[in-house]
Amino acid sequence: MNKLILGRYFPGDSLIHQLDARAKLTSAIYFIVILFLANNWQTYLLLAVFTILVMFLTNVRLRIYIRGVRPLIWLILFTVCLQILFTSGGKIYFSWGPITISHFGLINGFYIFCRFVMIIFISTVVTFTTKPMDLTDGINFLLQPLRKLKVPVDEFSLMLSIALRFVPTLLDETQKIMDAQRARGVVFGEGSLVRQMKTLVPIFIPLFTSSLNRSEEMANAMEVRGYQSGKPRSSYRQRKWQLKDTVSLVIMFILTFSLLVLRT
Amino acid sequence: MAMQITFTDVSADYVVGPIRNENVLHSINLTIKPGTITAIIGHTGAGKTSLLRCMNGLLLPKTGQIQVGKYQITPHIDQRQTLNKIRQHVGMVFQFPESQLFAETVEKDICFGPLNFGVSLTEAQKRAKQTLQLVGLNQDILQQSPFSLSGGQKRRVAIAGVLATNPKVLILDEPGAGLDPDGKQTIYTLLTRLNREAGMTIILVTHDMNDVAQYADEAIVMQNGQVVSQTGVRELFSLNKQLEDWHLDLPDALRFQKRIERETGVNLPYPCLTVDELADALIKAGLV
Numbered sequence: 001m002n003k004l005i006l007g008r009y010f011p012g013d014s015l016i017h018q019l020d021a022r023a024k025l026t027s028a029i030y031f032i033v034i035l036f037l038a039n040n041w042q043t044y045l046l047l048a049v050f051t052i053l054v055m056f057l058t059n060v061r062l063r064i065y066i067r068g069v070r071p072l073i074w075l076i077l078f079t080v081c082l083q084i085l086f087t088s089g090g091k092i093y094f095s096w097g098p099i100t101i102s103h104f105g106l107i108n109g110f111y112i113f114c115r116f117v118m119i120i121f122i123s124t125v126v127t128f129t130t131k132p133m134d135l136t137d138g139i140n141f142l143l144q145p146l147r148k149l150k151v152p153v154d155e156f157s158l159m160l161s162i163a164l165r166f167v168p169t170l171l172d173e174t175q176k177i178m179d180a181q182r183a184r185g186v187v188f189g190e191g192s193l194v195r196q197m198k199t200l201v202p203i204f205i206p207l208f209t210s211s212l213n214r215s216e217e218m219a220n221a222m223e224v225r226g227y228q229s230g231k232p233r234s235s236y237r238q239r240k241w242q243l244k245d246t247v248s249l250v251i252m253f254i255l256t257f258s259l260l261v262l263r264t
Numbered sequence: 265m266a267m268q269i270t271f272t273d274v275s276a277d278y279v280v281g282p283i284r285n286e287n288v289l290h291s292i293n294l295t296i297k298p299g300t301i302t303a304i305i306g307h308t309g310a311g312k313t314s315l316l317r318c319m320n321g322l323l324l325p326k327t328g329q330i331q332v333g334k335y336q337i338t339p340h341i342d343q344r345q346t347l348n349k350i351r352q353h354v355g356m357v358f359q360f361p362e363s364q365l366f367a368e369t370v371e372k373d374i375c376f377g378p379l380n381f382g383v384s385l386t387e388a389q390k391r392a393k394q395t396l397q398l399v400g401l402n403q404d405i406l407q408q409s410p411f412s413l414s415g416g417q418k419r420r421v422a423i424a425g426v427l428a429t430n431p432k433v434l435i436l437d438e439p440g441a442g443l444d445p446d447g448k449q450t451i452y453t454l455l456t457r458l459n460r461e462a463g464m465t466i467i468l469v470t471h472d473m474n475d476v477a478q479y480a481d482e483a484i485v486m487q488n489g490q491v492v493s494q495t496g497v498r499e500l501f502s503l504n505k506q507l508e509d510w511h512l513d514l515p516d517a518l519r520f521q522k523r524i525e526r527e528t529g530v531n532l533p534y535p536c537l538t539v540d541e542l543a544d545a546l547i548k549a550g551l552v
Contacts, residue, residue, distance in 0.1 A: 173363075176358060176363070177363065177364055179317065179322045179358065180356075180358045180361065180363075180364035181364060182322060182351065183320060183322065183351055183355070183356040183358075183426070184351075184364075184376055184377035184380060184425065184426065184429065185348060185351060185352065185377055185380030185381045185429065186380055187348060187380075201366065202364075202366045202376070205366035206363050206364055206365065206366050209363075209411065210363055
Protein backbone atom coordinates (compact mmCIF):
# COMPACT_ATOMS: atom_id res chain seq x y z
CA MET A 1 0.00 0.00 0.00
CA ASN A 2 3.00 2.23 0.39
CA LYS A 3 3.45 2.23 -3.36
CA LEU A 4 0.42 4.40 -3.93
CA ILE A 5 2.31 7.31 -5.44
CA LEU A 6 0.34 7.63 -8.66
CA GLY A 7 -2.48 10.10 -8.20
CA ARG A 8 -1.23 11.68 -5.00
CA TYR A 9 -1.04 15.39 -4.36
CA PHE A 10 2.08 17.00 -2.88
CA PRO A 11 1.27 20.39 -1.38
CA GLY A 12 3.56 23.17 -2.51
CA ASP A 13 3.76 26.63 -3.96
CA SER A 14 5.89 26.14 -7.05
CA LEU A 15 5.22 27.76 -10.41
CA ILE A 16 3.59 24.56 -11.63
CA HIS A 17 1.41 24.39 -8.51
CA GLN A 18 0.12 27.89 -9.25
CA LEU A 19 -1.02 27.08 -12.78
CA ASP A 20 -4.72 26.59 -13.39
CA ALA A 21 -5.82 22.95 -13.43
CA ARG A 22 -7.28 23.41 -16.90
CA ALA A 23 -3.99 24.74 -18.27
CA LYS A 24 -2.10 21.85 -16.72
CA LEU A 25 -4.52 19.23 -17.99
CA THR A 26 -4.63 20.59 -21.55
CA SER A 27 -0.87 20.98 -21.66
CA ALA A 28 -0.32 17.45 -20.38
CA ILE A 29 -2.70 15.89 -22.87
CA TYR A 30 -1.26 18.06 -25.62
CA PHE A 31 2.25 17.00 -24.62
CA ILE A 32 1.32 13.32 -24.87
CA VAL A 33 -0.05 13.94 -28.36
CA ILE A 34 2.98 15.82 -29.66
CA LEU A 35 5.21 13.17 -28.12
CA PHE A 36 4.30 11.09 -31.17
CA LEU A 37 5.81 13.73 -33.47
CA ALA A 38 9.27 12.89 -32.17
CA ASN A 39 11.14 10.49 -34.42
CA ASN A 40 14.86 11.16 -34.04
CA TRP A 41 17.30 11.71 -31.20
CA GLN A 42 17.17 15.52 -31.45
CA THR A 43 13.41 15.62 -30.91
CA TYR A 44 13.54 13.09 -28.07
CA LEU A 45 16.32 15.05 -26.43
CA LEU A 46 14.27 18.25 -26.67
CA LEU A 47 11.24 16.59 -25.08
CA ALA A 48 13.35 14.94 -22.38
CA VAL A 49 14.93 18.29 -21.48
CA PHE A 50 11.47 19.86 -21.37
CA THR A 51 10.11 17.08 -19.13
CA ILE A 52 13.05 17.29 -16.73
CA LEU A 53 12.73 21.07 -16.59
CA VAL A 54 9.04 20.85 -15.72
CA MET A 55 9.74 18.19 -13.08
CA PHE A 56 12.46 20.37 -11.63
CA LEU A 57 10.04 23.31 -11.44
CA THR A 58 7.56 21.35 -9.30
CA ASN A 59 9.99 21.13 -6.35
CA VAL A 60 9.01 17.49 -5.85
CA ARG A 61 12.01 15.22 -5.37
CA LEU A 62 13.08 13.05 -8.32
CA ARG A 63 13.04 9.96 -6.09
CA ILE A 64 9.28 10.27 -5.71
CA TYR A 65 8.78 10.48 -9.48
CA ILE A 66 10.83 7.35 -9.95
CA ARG A 67 8.76 5.55 -7.34
CA GLY A 68 5.71 6.44 -9.42
CA VAL A 69 7.17 4.67 -12.47
CA ARG A 70 8.05 1.53 -10.55
CA PRO A 71 4.62 -0.15 -10.50
CA LEU A 72 4.44 0.15 -14.30
CA ILE A 73 7.98 -0.96 -15.04
CA TRP A 74 7.02 -4.52 -16.10
CA LEU A 75 4.46 -3.25 -18.59
CA ILE A 76 7.04 -0.87 -20.03
CA LEU A 77 9.76 -3.50 -20.26
CA PHE A 78 7.34 -5.93 -21.91
CA THR A 79 6.46 -3.41 -24.63
CA VAL A 80 10.10 -2.50 -25.10
CA CYS A 81 11.00 -6.17 -25.52
CA LEU A 82 8.30 -6.63 -28.16
CA GLN A 83 9.66 -3.60 -30.03
CA ILE A 84 13.21 -4.89 -29.91
CA LEU A 85 12.32 -8.43 -30.95
CA PHE A 86 9.91 -7.74 -33.77
CA THR A 87 11.31 -4.64 -35.49
CA SER A 88 13.56 -5.33 -38.43
CA GLY A 89 15.85 -3.09 -40.45
CA GLY A 90 19.38 -1.84 -40.16
CA LYS A 91 22.22 -4.02 -39.00
CA ILE A 92 21.08 -7.37 -37.62
CA TYR A 93 22.80 -8.56 -34.46
CA PHE A 94 20.82 -11.72 -33.77
CA SER A 95 18.23 -13.69 -35.69
CA TRP A 96 16.12 -16.75 -34.83
CA GLY A 97 12.99 -17.51 -36.86
CA PRO A 98 10.71 -14.44 -36.81
CA ILE A 99 12.69 -12.96 -33.91
CA THR A 100 15.49 -10.58 -34.79
CA ILE A 101 17.43 -8.10 -32.78
CA SER A 102 18.32 -5.32 -35.16
CA HIS A 103 19.82 -1.88 -34.98
CA PHE A 104 16.44 -0.25 -35.64
CA GLY A 105 14.79 -2.49 -33.07
CA LEU A 106 17.17 -1.41 -30.34
CA ILE A 107 16.75 2.26 -31.19
CA ASN A 108 12.98 1.91 -31.37
CA GLY A 109 12.91 0.07 -28.06
CA PHE A 110 14.87 2.86 -26.44
CA TYR A 111 12.53 5.50 -27.91
CA ILE A 112 9.47 3.60 -26.68
CA PHE A 113 10.99 3.40 -23.22
CA CYS A 114 11.61 7.17 -23.19
CA ARG A 115 8.10 7.81 -24.45
CA PHE A 116 6.52 5.74 -21.67
CA VAL A 117 8.61 7.30 -18.95
CA MET A 118 7.88 10.81 -20.22
CA ILE A 119 4.14 10.15 -20.36
CA ILE A 120 4.19 8.89 -16.78
CA PHE A 121 6.37 11.75 -15.58
CA ILE A 122 4.23 14.44 -17.20
CA SER A 123 0.97 12.97 -15.94
CA THR A 124 2.40 12.61 -12.44
CA VAL A 125 3.48 16.25 -12.63
CA VAL A 126 -0.20 17.12 -13.05
CA THR A 127 -1.44 14.93 -10.19
CA PHE A 128 1.44 15.86 -7.86
CA THR A 129 0.81 19.56 -8.22
CA THR A 130 -2.99 19.77 -8.50
CA LYS A 131 -5.44 19.27 -5.67
CA PRO A 132 -7.80 16.40 -6.52
CA MET A 133 -10.78 18.72 -6.26
CA ASP A 134 -9.24 21.23 -8.67
CA LEU A 135 -8.38 18.40 -11.00
CA THR A 136 -11.94 17.09 -11.21
CA ASP A 137 -13.12 20.65 -11.57
CA GLY A 138 -10.78 21.08 -14.51
CA ILE A 139 -11.86 17.79 -16.05
CA ASN A 140 -15.45 18.84 -15.63
CA PHE A 141 -14.75 22.08 -17.49
CA LEU A 142 -12.87 20.40 -20.31
CA LEU A 143 -15.60 17.80 -20.81
CA GLN A 144 -18.39 20.40 -21.01
CA PRO A 145 -18.65 20.14 -24.84
CA LEU A 146 -19.73 16.51 -24.39
CA ARG A 147 -22.92 17.70 -22.74
CA LYS A 148 -24.20 18.55 -26.19
CA LEU A 149 -24.05 14.79 -26.83
CA LYS A 150 -26.17 14.19 -23.70
CA VAL A 151 -23.20 12.82 -21.76
CA PRO A 152 -23.82 13.40 -18.01
CA VAL A 153 -20.56 15.29 -17.53
CA ASP A 154 -21.40 16.89 -14.16
CA GLU A 155 -22.47 13.58 -12.64
CA PHE A 156 -19.35 11.97 -14.00
CA SER A 157 -17.05 14.54 -12.47
CA LEU A 158 -18.94 14.39 -9.18
CA MET A 159 -18.43 10.63 -9.13
CA LEU A 160 -14.76 11.17 -9.81
CA SER A 161 -14.33 13.67 -7.02
CA ILE A 162 -16.23 11.47 -4.54
CA ALA A 163 -14.06 8.51 -5.52
CA LEU A 164 -10.88 10.54 -5.03
CA ARG A 165 -12.16 11.94 -1.76
CA PHE A 166 -12.67 8.46 -0.34
CA VAL A 167 -9.30 6.99 -1.26
CA PRO A 168 -7.67 7.94 2.06
CA THR A 169 -10.79 6.94 4.00
CA LEU A 170 -10.84 3.51 2.40
CA LEU A 171 -7.12 3.13 2.95
CA ASP A 172 -7.62 3.88 6.62
CA GLU A 173 -10.55 1.51 6.83
CA THR A 174 -8.63 -1.29 5.12
CA GLN A 175 -5.80 -0.86 7.58
CA LYS A 176 -8.20 -1.04 10.50
CA ILE A 177 -9.97 -4.14 9.25
CA MET A 178 -6.66 -5.83 8.48
CA ASP A 179 -5.51 -5.05 12.00
CA ALA A 180 -8.73 -6.40 13.47
CA GLN A 181 -8.42 -9.68 11.57
CA ARG A 182 -4.71 -9.89 12.37
CA ALA A 183 -5.63 -9.61 16.02
CA ARG A 184 -7.88 -12.63 15.43
CA GLY A 185 -4.92 -14.62 14.17
CA VAL A 186 -4.92 -14.05 10.40
CA VAL A 187 -1.42 -14.00 8.97
CA PHE A 188 -1.27 -12.11 5.69
CA GLY A 189 1.20 -12.98 2.96
CA GLU A 190 2.02 -16.48 4.13
CA GLY A 191 1.23 -19.95 2.86
CA SER A 192 0.05 -21.12 -0.54
CA LEU A 193 -1.64 -18.86 -3.08
CA VAL A 194 -5.08 -20.32 -2.30
CA ARG A 195 -4.49 -19.75 1.41
CA GLN A 196 -3.44 -16.18 0.79
CA MET A 197 -6.51 -15.53 -1.33
CA LYS A 198 -8.70 -16.93 1.44
CA THR A 199 -7.30 -14.36 3.87
CA LEU A 200 -8.69 -11.63 1.62
CA VAL A 201 -12.32 -12.63 2.26
CA PRO A 202 -12.35 -11.31 5.85
CA ILE A 203 -11.04 -7.99 4.55
CA PHE A 204 -13.18 -7.49 1.49
CA ILE A 205 -16.57 -8.38 2.90
CA PRO A 206 -16.39 -5.87 5.78
CA LEU A 207 -14.92 -3.32 3.38
CA PHE A 208 -17.77 -3.77 0.92
CA THR A 209 -20.47 -3.63 3.58
CA SER A 210 -19.07 -0.47 5.08
CA SER A 211 -18.64 1.13 1.64
CA LEU A 212 -22.22 0.32 0.70
CA ASN A 213 -23.48 1.70 4.00
CA ARG A 214 -21.38 4.79 3.60
CA SER A 215 -22.57 5.45 0.06
CA GLU A 216 -26.16 5.09 1.18
CA GLU A 217 -25.58 7.59 3.98
CA MET A 218 -23.78 9.92 1.63
CA ALA A 219 -26.57 9.77 -0.94
CA ASN A 220 -29.09 10.61 1.76
CA ALA A 221 -26.97 13.47 3.08
CA MET A 222 -26.67 14.89 -0.44
CA GLU A 223 -30.37 14.62 -1.14
CA VAL A 224 -31.23 16.24 2.18
CA ARG A 225 -29.07 19.17 1.17
CA GLY A 226 -30.89 19.54 -2.09
CA TYR A 227 -28.75 17.67 -4.58
CA GLN A 228 -30.58 16.61 -7.70
CA SER A 229 -28.83 14.99 -10.62
CA GLY A 230 -29.24 16.75 -13.92
CA LYS A 231 -29.84 20.15 -12.33
CA PRO A 232 -27.21 22.83 -12.88
CA ARG A 233 -25.00 23.54 -9.87
CA SER A 234 -22.96 26.59 -9.08
CA SER A 235 -19.45 26.20 -7.75
CA TYR A 236 -17.87 27.44 -4.56
CA ARG A 237 -14.40 27.30 -6.06
CA GLN A 238 -13.59 29.99 -8.58
CA ARG A 239 -11.34 29.14 -11.47
CA LYS A 240 -8.92 31.87 -12.39
CA TRP A 241 -7.20 31.89 -15.76
CA GLN A 242 -4.02 33.95 -15.40
CA LEU A 243 -1.31 35.19 -17.70
CA LYS A 244 0.97 32.29 -16.70
CA ASP A 245 -1.63 29.84 -17.94
CA THR A 246 -1.69 31.45 -21.35
CA VAL A 247 2.10 31.51 -21.33
CA SER A 248 2.19 27.78 -20.59
CA LEU A 249 0.00 27.09 -23.61
CA VAL A 250 2.18 29.33 -25.79
CA ILE A 251 5.22 27.35 -24.62
CA MET A 252 3.49 24.19 -25.74
CA PHE A 253 2.96 25.68 -29.21
CA ILE A 254 6.61 26.74 -29.42
CA LEU A 255 7.54 23.18 -28.44
CA THR A 256 5.36 21.80 -31.24
CA PHE A 257 6.91 24.16 -33.74
CA SER A 258 10.46 23.18 -32.75
CA LEU A 259 9.51 19.52 -33.00
CA LEU A 260 8.15 20.01 -36.49
CA VAL A 261 11.40 21.71 -37.50
CA LEU A 262 13.67 19.12 -35.91
CA ARG A 263 11.87 15.91 -36.94
CA THR A 264 12.97 14.04 -40.02
CA MET B 265 0.16 -17.69 34.05
CA ALA B 266 -0.77 -14.09 34.34
CA MET B 267 0.76 -11.86 31.73
CA GLN B 268 2.43 -8.65 32.67
CA ILE B 269 2.94 -6.02 29.97
CA THR B 270 6.00 -3.82 30.30
CA PHE B 271 7.08 -1.02 27.97
CA THR B 272 10.72 0.00 28.10
CA ASP B 273 11.65 3.23 26.34
CA VAL B 274 9.27 2.61 23.46
CA SER B 275 8.81 5.05 20.61
CA ALA B 276 6.87 4.37 17.43
CA ASP B 277 5.72 5.94 14.16
CA TYR B 278 2.21 5.74 12.80
CA VAL B 279 2.02 4.57 9.21
CA VAL B 280 -1.10 4.32 7.03
CA GLY B 281 -0.44 3.82 3.35
CA PRO B 282 1.91 6.56 2.21
CA ILE B 283 1.35 8.70 5.30
CA ARG B 284 3.86 8.49 8.13
CA ASN B 285 3.55 10.37 11.40
CA GLU B 286 6.81 10.43 13.30
CA ASN B 287 6.88 9.61 17.00
CA VAL B 288 3.20 9.14 17.80
CA LEU B 289 4.63 7.36 20.81
CA HIS B 290 7.63 8.81 22.53
CA SER B 291 9.82 7.20 25.23
CA ILE B 292 7.03 5.24 26.86
CA ASN B 293 7.83 3.41 30.10
CA LEU B 294 5.02 1.64 31.87
CA THR B 295 3.95 -1.62 33.45
CA ILE B 296 0.44 -2.98 33.42
CA LYS B 297 -0.21 -5.28 36.36
CA PRO B 298 -1.93 -8.54 35.62
CA GLY B 299 -5.51 -8.84 36.79
CA THR B 300 -6.31 -5.13 36.81
CA ILE B 301 -8.63 -2.97 34.76
CA THR B 302 -6.56 -0.14 33.35
CA ALA B 303 -8.07 2.83 31.58
CA ILE B 304 -6.05 4.86 29.10
CA ILE B 305 -7.25 8.43 28.83
CA GLY B 306 -6.16 11.48 26.91
CA HIS B 307 -7.21 13.67 24.06
CA THR B 308 -7.66 12.71 20.42
CA GLY B 309 -4.27 12.20 18.83
CA ALA B 310 -2.52 11.63 22.16
CA GLY B 311 -1.43 8.17 21.02
CA LYS B 312 -3.90 6.02 22.96
CA THR B 313 -4.81 3.73 20.07
CA SER B 314 -1.17 3.45 19.00
CA LEU B 315 -0.28 2.36 22.52
CA LEU B 316 -2.95 -0.35 22.33
CA ARG B 317 -1.77 -1.48 18.91
CA CYS B 318 1.75 -1.87 20.28
CA MET B 319 0.57 -4.29 22.94
CA ASN B 320 -0.21 -7.06 20.50
CA GLY B 321 2.33 -6.28 17.86
CA LEU B 322 0.08 -4.59 15.29
CA LEU B 323 2.37 -1.60 15.56
CA LEU B 324 6.03 -2.39 16.02
CA PRO B 325 8.16 -0.08 18.14
CA LYS B 326 10.83 1.98 16.42
CA THR B 327 13.07 1.79 19.47
CA GLY B 328 12.80 0.15 22.86
CA GLN B 329 11.06 -3.07 23.69
CA ILE B 330 7.77 -4.39 24.96
CA GLN B 331 7.59 -7.43 27.19
CA VAL B 332 4.29 -9.31 27.02
CA GLY B 333 4.38 -12.20 29.49
CA LYS B 334 7.34 -14.27 28.39
CA TYR B 335 7.36 -12.83 24.87
CA GLN B 336 9.34 -9.86 23.73
CA ILE B 337 8.45 -7.36 21.00
CA THR B 338 11.51 -5.57 19.65
CA PRO B 339 11.88 -3.37 16.54
CA HIS B 340 13.38 -6.26 14.57
CA ILE B 341 11.21 -9.09 15.75
CA ASP B 342 10.87 -12.23 13.63
CA GLN B 343 7.38 -11.15 12.73
CA ARG B 344 4.96 -13.94 12.09
CA GLN B 345 5.56 -16.71 14.58
CA THR B 346 6.12 -14.79 17.78
CA LEU B 347 3.55 -12.10 17.03
CA ASN B 348 0.87 -14.66 16.34
CA LYS B 349 1.58 -16.30 19.69
CA ILE B 350 1.30 -12.93 21.41
CA ARG B 351 -1.98 -12.20 19.66
CA GLN B 352 -3.32 -15.50 20.90
CA HIS B 353 -2.88 -14.33 24.48
CA VAL B 354 -3.67 -10.66 23.98
CA GLY B 355 -7.13 -10.21 22.49
CA MET B 356 -7.94 -6.88 20.93
CA VAL B 357 -11.35 -5.33 20.37
CA PHE B 358 -11.17 -2.37 18.03
CA GLN B 359 -13.30 0.73 17.99
CA PHE B 360 -16.60 -0.16 16.30
CA PRO B 361 -15.62 -3.85 16.22
CA GLU B 362 -18.84 -4.69 14.40
CA SER B 363 -17.06 -3.59 11.22
CA GLN B 364 -14.86 -6.69 11.37
CA LEU B 365 -17.77 -9.16 11.01
CA PHE B 366 -17.71 -11.00 7.71
CA ALA B 367 -18.91 -14.63 7.92
CA GLU B 368 -22.29 -15.97 6.79
CA THR B 369 -23.32 -16.97 10.28
CA VAL B 370 -22.61 -15.69 13.78
CA GLU B 371 -21.17 -19.10 14.69
CA LYS B 372 -18.66 -19.06 11.81
CA ASP B 373 -17.59 -15.54 12.68
CA ILE B 374 -16.94 -16.37 16.32
CA CYS B 375 -15.09 -19.57 15.31
CA PHE B 376 -12.83 -17.63 12.94
CA GLY B 377 -10.34 -16.51 15.60
CA PRO B 378 -9.97 -19.85 17.42
CA LEU B 379 -9.62 -21.72 14.11
CA ASN B 380 -6.85 -19.34 13.04
CA PHE B 381 -5.00 -20.14 16.22
CA GLY B 382 -5.22 -23.85 15.51
CA VAL B 383 -8.16 -24.89 17.71
CA SER B 384 -10.22 -27.83 16.43
CA LEU B 385 -13.61 -27.14 14.84
CA THR B 386 -15.63 -28.90 17.55
CA GLU B 387 -13.75 -27.03 20.28
CA ALA B 388 -14.26 -23.75 18.41
CA GLN B 389 -17.99 -24.37 18.11
CA LYS B 390 -18.17 -25.20 21.80
CA ARG B 391 -16.40 -21.93 22.58
CA ALA B 392 -18.75 -20.03 20.26
CA LYS B 393 -21.71 -21.23 22.35
CA GLN B 394 -19.96 -20.38 25.62
CA THR B 395 -18.80 -16.91 24.65
CA LEU B 396 -22.16 -16.03 23.13
CA GLN B 397 -23.71 -16.87 26.48
CA LEU B 398 -21.00 -14.91 28.24
CA VAL B 399 -21.79 -11.74 26.29
CA GLY B 400 -25.46 -12.28 27.07
CA LEU B 401 -26.83 -13.24 23.69
CA ASN B 402 -29.30 -15.98 22.89
CA GLN B 403 -28.03 -19.26 21.37
CA ASP B 404 -30.58 -19.18 18.56
CA ILE B 405 -28.78 -16.38 16.72
CA LEU B 406 -25.81 -18.72 16.12
CA GLN B 407 -27.07 -19.64 12.66
CA GLN B 408 -28.21 -16.12 11.72
CA SER B 409 -26.24 -13.75 9.56
CA PRO B 410 -24.31 -11.25 11.69
CA PHE B 411 -25.49 -8.50 9.35
CA SER B 412 -29.12 -9.03 10.39
CA LEU B 413 -28.43 -8.11 14.03
CA SER B 414 -28.86 -4.79 15.79
CA GLY B 415 -25.88 -2.52 16.47
CA GLY B 416 -25.47 -3.52 20.10
CA GLN B 417 -25.83 -7.21 19.28
CA LYS B 418 -23.26 -6.93 16.49
CA ARG B 419 -20.79 -5.41 18.89
CA ARG B 420 -21.32 -8.18 21.40
CA VAL B 421 -20.87 -10.82 18.70
CA ALA B 422 -17.62 -9.13 17.69
CA ILE B 423 -16.43 -9.13 21.30
CA ALA B 424 -17.43 -12.79 21.57
CA GLY B 425 -15.29 -13.43 18.48
CA VAL B 426 -12.28 -12.09 20.34
CA LEU B 427 -13.13 -13.76 23.67
CA ALA B 428 -13.41 -17.12 21.91
CA THR B 429 -9.65 -17.12 21.44
CA ASN B 430 -9.34 -17.35 25.26
CA PRO B 431 -7.07 -14.35 25.74
CA LYS B 432 -5.43 -13.63 29.09
CA VAL B 433 -5.33 -9.92 28.36
CA LEU B 434 -8.18 -8.08 26.66
CA ILE B 435 -7.55 -4.72 25.01
CA LEU B 436 -10.51 -2.56 24.01
CA ASP B 437 -10.57 0.70 22.08
CA GLU B 438 -13.61 2.68 23.27
CA PRO B 439 -15.90 -0.29 23.79
CA GLY B 440 -18.86 1.95 24.61
CA ALA B 441 -18.66 4.35 21.67
CA GLY B 442 -21.90 4.78 19.74
CA LEU B 443 -23.99 2.54 22.01
CA ASP B 444 -27.06 3.52 23.99
CA PRO B 445 -26.65 3.66 27.82
CA ASP B 446 -28.10 0.16 28.22
CA GLY B 447 -25.79 -1.37 25.64
CA LYS B 448 -22.84 0.34 27.21
CA GLN B 449 -23.80 -0.84 30.68
CA THR B 450 -24.02 -4.45 29.43
CA ILE B 451 -20.54 -4.27 27.94
CA TYR B 452 -18.96 -2.78 31.04
CA THR B 453 -20.70 -5.27 33.33
CA LEU B 454 -19.31 -8.03 31.12
CA LEU B 455 -15.80 -6.60 31.33
CA THR B 456 -16.00 -6.32 35.13
CA ARG B 457 -17.17 -9.93 35.34
CA LEU B 458 -14.36 -11.15 33.09
CA ASN B 459 -11.92 -9.32 35.30
CA ARG B 460 -13.30 -10.45 38.66
CA GLU B 461 -14.23 -14.04 37.77
CA ALA B 462 -11.70 -15.06 35.17
CA GLY B 463 -8.90 -12.79 36.35
CA MET B 464 -8.54 -11.31 32.89
CA THR B 465 -6.34 -8.22 32.58
CA ILE B 466 -8.39 -5.51 30.87
CA ILE B 467 -6.96 -2.44 29.21
CA LEU B 468 -9.34 0.04 27.65
CA VAL B 469 -9.40 3.44 26.05
CA THR B 470 -12.30 5.68 26.97
CA HIS B 471 -13.28 9.33 26.92
CA ASP B 472 -15.91 9.02 29.60
CA MET B 473 -14.54 9.81 33.06
CA ASN B 474 -17.60 8.21 34.67
CA ASP B 475 -16.55 4.88 33.17
CA VAL B 476 -13.02 5.38 34.44
CA ALA B 477 -14.25 6.22 37.94
CA GLN B 478 -16.72 3.39 38.08
CA TYR B 479 -14.90 0.48 36.49
CA ALA B 480 -11.14 1.02 36.31
CA ASP B 481 -8.48 0.29 38.94
CA GLU B 482 -5.63 2.15 37.31
CA ALA B 483 -5.48 5.05 34.88
CA ILE B 484 -2.82 6.02 32.37
CA VAL B 485 -2.96 9.59 31.13
CA MET B 486 -1.43 10.28 27.72
CA GLN B 487 -0.53 13.56 26.13
CA ASN B 488 1.30 14.14 22.82
CA GLY B 489 2.49 10.56 22.58
CA GLN B 490 3.82 10.41 26.12
CA VAL B 491 2.57 8.91 29.34
CA VAL B 492 2.20 11.80 31.76
CA SER B 493 0.75 9.86 34.66
CA GLN B 494 0.04 6.32 35.75
CA THR B 495 -1.79 6.07 39.06
CA GLY B 496 -4.70 4.45 40.81
CA VAL B 497 -8.03 5.96 39.77
CA ARG B 498 -8.80 7.45 43.17
CA GLU B 499 -5.41 9.08 43.24
CA LEU B 500 -5.86 10.43 39.73
CA PHE B 501 -9.04 12.29 40.57
CA SER B 502 -7.45 13.94 43.59
CA LEU B 503 -4.80 15.57 41.37
CA ASN B 504 -6.94 18.68 40.93
CA LYS B 505 -4.37 20.93 39.35
CA GLN B 506 -2.94 18.40 36.93
CA LEU B 507 -6.41 17.36 35.76
CA GLU B 508 -6.98 20.94 34.75
CA ASP B 509 -3.65 21.07 32.90
CA TRP B 510 -4.52 17.88 31.02
CA HIS B 511 -8.01 19.25 30.20
CA LEU B 512 -9.66 16.20 31.70
CA ASP B 513 -13.21 16.27 33.04
CA LEU B 514 -14.23 15.04 36.46
CA PRO B 515 -16.70 12.20 36.95
CA ASP B 516 -20.24 13.49 37.49
CA ALA B 517 -20.34 12.42 41.15
CA LEU B 518 -17.08 14.19 41.95
CA ARG B 519 -18.13 17.35 40.13
CA PHE B 520 -21.37 17.37 42.10
CA GLN B 521 -19.44 16.81 45.34
CA LYS B 522 -17.26 19.86 44.61
CA ARG B 523 -20.34 21.96 44.03
CA ILE B 524 -21.91 20.80 47.27
CA GLU B 525 -18.66 21.56 49.12
CA ARG B 526 -18.51 25.01 47.59
CA GLU B 527 -22.07 25.91 48.41
CA THR B 528 -22.32 24.41 51.91
CA GLY B 529 -18.74 25.08 53.01
CA VAL B 530 -18.56 21.52 54.36
CA ASN B 531 -15.64 19.41 53.12
CA LEU B 532 -16.43 15.73 52.65
CA PRO B 533 -13.80 13.30 54.01
CA TYR B 534 -12.70 11.82 50.63
CA PRO B 535 -13.30 12.35 46.89
CA CYS B 536 -16.31 10.30 45.79
CA LEU B 537 -16.13 8.58 42.43
CA THR B 538 -19.61 7.11 42.16
CA VAL B 539 -23.11 8.21 43.09
CA ASP B 540 -23.32 5.57 45.83
CA GLU B 541 -20.09 6.75 47.43
CA LEU B 542 -21.29 10.31 47.34
CA ALA B 543 -24.58 9.37 49.01
CA ASP B 544 -22.73 7.52 51.79
CA ALA B 545 -20.34 10.41 52.33
CA LEU B 546 -23.21 12.90 52.51
CA ILE B 547 -24.99 10.80 55.13
CA LYS B 548 -21.79 10.47 57.14
CA ALA B 549 -21.21 14.21 57.03
CA GLY B 550 -24.76 14.74 58.22
CA LEU B 551 -25.77 16.80 55.22
CA VAL B 552 -28.76 14.61 54.36
